[in-house]
Amino acid sequence: MDVTKHRLIADTVLACGLLLISGLAYWGTLELPDPIFDPLGAAFVPKVLAYCLAFASVILLIKTFYGAVKFSGAKQNQAAGTSEEAVSGQEQPRQRNWLAFASVLLTIAYIAVMYCQLCGYRTATIIFLIAFGTMLAGLKPKMIAINLVIALILGFGLYWIFTEVLVVNLP
Secondary structure, three states: OOHHHHHHHHHHHHHHHHHHHHHHHHHHHOOOOOOOOOOOOOOHHHHHHHHHHHHHHHHHHHHHHHHHHHHHHHHHHHHHOOOHHHHHOOOOOOOOOHHHHHHHHHHHHHHHHHHOOOOOHHHHHHHHHHHHHHHHHOOOHHHHHHHHHHHHHHHHHHHHHHHHHOOOOOO
């Protein structure tokens, strides 16, 4: 099976699965009690998240449908003897499939470090953002410097916002 066709099928299955999950999440919010004093109630945030997930799923379905139309057009071009790169005039981007897997592992490690209280929020966040930014941008000195500045600003800034403004205790 062609890689592009396989990706289209995987995206369609993922979008349909996420649409089902968003529907189930919304259905679950219907059982939450009505608010007594709070104007929004306990179901507000879960409903908004269910709406956002459904919206993202529909966007993925539309993108997948558009990709399927483009894929069938590329197949016709190949049959005619022209390549997709020659038709679009662009090179295909380099695939870094390991990046998705590494991103998930790094995020799990970030959460686990804070859960096990190996280090606090600020330290874990700064290390996580530097590692994640370096993984995305590469080992270019300029990008490492930018990642370091962003990590420091977000690490200390978000800690201050959560603890001082939102009054949320962080590890």
